[in-house]
Amino acid sequence: MASYSVGDCSRRGLIVRNEINIKLPSLSVNEGMARAAVAAFCVQADPSATELADIKCAVSEAVTNCIVHAYRDTIGEIQLRVRIYNEGLVNIEIKDRGCGIEDVRRAREPLYTTDAEGERSGMGFTVMENFCDGVRVTSRPGKGTTVTLTKRLQDRFSAT
Amino acid sequence: MIKTKADIAIRVHADVMDVRLPCEIDHHSAVRVRRMIDESICAHRPKTLRIDASGVDFMDSSGLGLLMGRLSLMKKLKGELILSHPSPAALRMVRLAGMERIITIETNK
Ligand SMILES: Nc1ncnc2c1ncn2[C@@H]1O[C@H](COP(=O)(O)OP(=O)(O)OP(=O)(O)O)[C@@H](O)[C@H]1O
Ligand SMILES: [Mg+2]
Numbered sequence: 001m002a003s004y005s006v007g008d009c010s011r012r013g014l015i016v017r018n019e020i021n022i023k024l025p026s027l028s029v030n031e032g033m034a035r036a037a038v039a040a041f042c043v044q045a046d047p048s049a050t051e052l053a054d055i056k057c058a059v060s061e062a063v064t065n066c067i068v069h070a071y072r073d074t075i076g077e078i079q080l081r082v083r084i085y086n087e088g089l090v091n092i093e094i095k096d097r098g099c100g101i102e103d104v105r106r107a108r109e110p111l112y113t114t115d116a117e118g119e120r121s122g123m124g125f126t127v128m129e130n131f132c133d134g135v136r137v138t139s140r141p142g143k144g145t146t147v148t149l150t151k152r153l154q155d156r157f158s159a160t
Numbered sequence: 161m162i163k164t165k166a167d168i169a170i171r172v173h174a175d176v177m178d179v180r181l182p183c184e185i186d187h188h189s190a191v192r193v194r195r196m197i198d199e200s201i202c203a204h205r206p207k208t209l210r211i212d213a214s215g216v217d218f219m220d221s222s223g224l225g226l227l228m229g230r231l232s233l234m235k236k237l238k239g240e241l242i243l244s245h246p247s248p249a250a251l252r253m254v255r256l257a258g259m260e261r262i263i264t265i266e267t268n269k
Contacts, residue, residue: 028188031186031188053249061221064222067187110257119194119229121221121224124221126256
């Protein structure tokens with residue numbers, strides 16, 4: 001199979017096999033479409049049903065955060081980039097140019113929310129952390145936030 | 161109106177209000193579900209709100225916010241909330257948040 005190489009992926013011998021980029025406006029009606037599109041793309045990496053459900057849920061959390069927090073009271077652009085690497089590694093980047101997060105460490109704590117009156121439970125980052133193998137958050141107040149989710153799919157065909 | 165799995169169903173008999181959640185609970189659907197449940201609660205003032213989550217294929221943290229919000233509303237009205245037959249997807253979220261300790265869950269088993 002011809003490999004498709006992009007930038008920083010030579011690290012640890014990782015090769016990008018496939019990639020999609022999606023841009024969408026921060027309308028709540030797009031939440032279902034965004035997670036379904038990412039899941040549909042990931043199917044080629046042969047995830048289990050549970051792994052696919054994990055990915056859907058984590059993506060839903062990150063995209064919803066862009067809609068309800070980053071672009072609160074406005075509509076902005078959300079960028080999704082999904083990469084499938086060799087060795088069953090999936091990398092999903094969710095990027096906004098919204099309000100940013102002052103204190104990322106605090107934001108990631110379970111039950112922490114800045115929107116209690118909107119009936120948010122403050123569990124979004126906890127869900128992402130539980131359903132993925134890696135969650136990286138980089139944010140600059142006033143500039144925006146990038147959440148990078150990493151999921152390592154189990155190889156169900158080679159004996160371990 | 162044709163009722164589909166994708167839609168919420170609400171039934172009130174005596175002082176029990178039964179709600180069947182739609183198959184996907186995210187932020188987008190939760191806004192509408194919350195409005196419909198709260199309108200019905202205000203109109204009927206039930207003693208028991210029973211939320212049937214057996215048909216929930218997808219739920220994210222918005223579903224937790226929805227359940228927590230209804231729980232506090234029912235407490236304010238001196239009523240109770242029962243989560244009925246949560247699907248694996250719903251139960252997984254409830255457990256992750258430790259909510260099984262504060263919400264009454266009804267199952268067959
Ligand atoms: N993309 C973002 N832009 C700006 N702020 C964000 C973003 N994502 C998260 N936050 C901040 O981090 C906090 C915690 O996020 P988290 O998703 O864990 O909980 P929540 O969204 O408040 O509630 P829930 O996800 O349970 O509905 C949010 O309340 C918000 O202040
Ligand atoms: Mg959130």
